[in-house]
Amino acid sequence: MLADKCILITGANRGIGEATARLCAKYGAQLFIAGRNGSSLHALAEELGSEAHNSVTPLVYDVADELAVKGAFRFIQQSTGKLDGLVNNAGLMLDAGLAMSRLSDLQQLLSVNTIAAYQHAQLASRLMSRQRAGSMVNLCSVVGEQGSAGQSAYATSKAALSGMSKSLAKELGSLHIRVNGVAPGFIDTDLVAHYPDETRQQVLNNISLQRSGRADEVAELICFLLSDKASYISGQIIAIDGGIKL
């Protein structure tokens, strides 16, 4: 499904990012997997490269480091000269009410969840525009779409990402670059691993399917959006949340 496609995934060493990397490799993509943890990233690259015989290149950098991001894209430009897909997955979450959220916390969330994604989109669009084709998938959130008490800072950063996705879809459409967002609900990843059982049960009670989602389920949607099977889908924020109501 993704054979011969060259794809960059940020935050690829765990959770949804890792699941997406695994599935992209399975579907035949040539991958650049980005993250801050060099050892786990290299281990994943080695595993995926040997299993699927794909080219999987680890790029160790902090997505919030502007110069490091440029360096990563310079590497991609020099090594492949093209990019077919971008998955803006790297993200932070914060569970804190309005009164308990420092502005520095909000700035950090915006820096990683929004501004870093913007810079990646900016640089990726330049590689994609040469071939007049490409697909960007941004990891938005059900929290950004519906709002959630006690998560206003996180919601702010993710709602901005949704707005960015819709706007870029309009701006880049004439270059045949598709931009979409996926909005996961309650997915079993490190981000929610700290939830106490009681909180977890409260969330599950508000999900139609009465269960949490899995990272690989989100990864399937991301891979679909990256592929040519989604060739007429752009500017959408697609919920994958089991029917959650926040």
Add this chain to the structure above:
Amino acid sequence: MSTKQQLQSAFSESLGIEPTQVIDSLSYNSIAEWDSTAHMILIAELENEFKVMLDTDDIIDMSSVAKAKEILAKYNVEF
């Protein structure tokens, strides 16, 4: 191919204009073909042609062919 020819080719192909139209005074938005979308394609072509990665400020400043030469010179491209 000389760098001047490379530059001419990049402008000509990305804007969809004749090579003879690529002169120093040609400026952004002065012709219908050089709009914001074409500007993106132009930047991509220049980056690929000269193997550079332009700063956003330079992309914003690249308002003419002459300016493009001036900016690319900062990236060690000589004309």
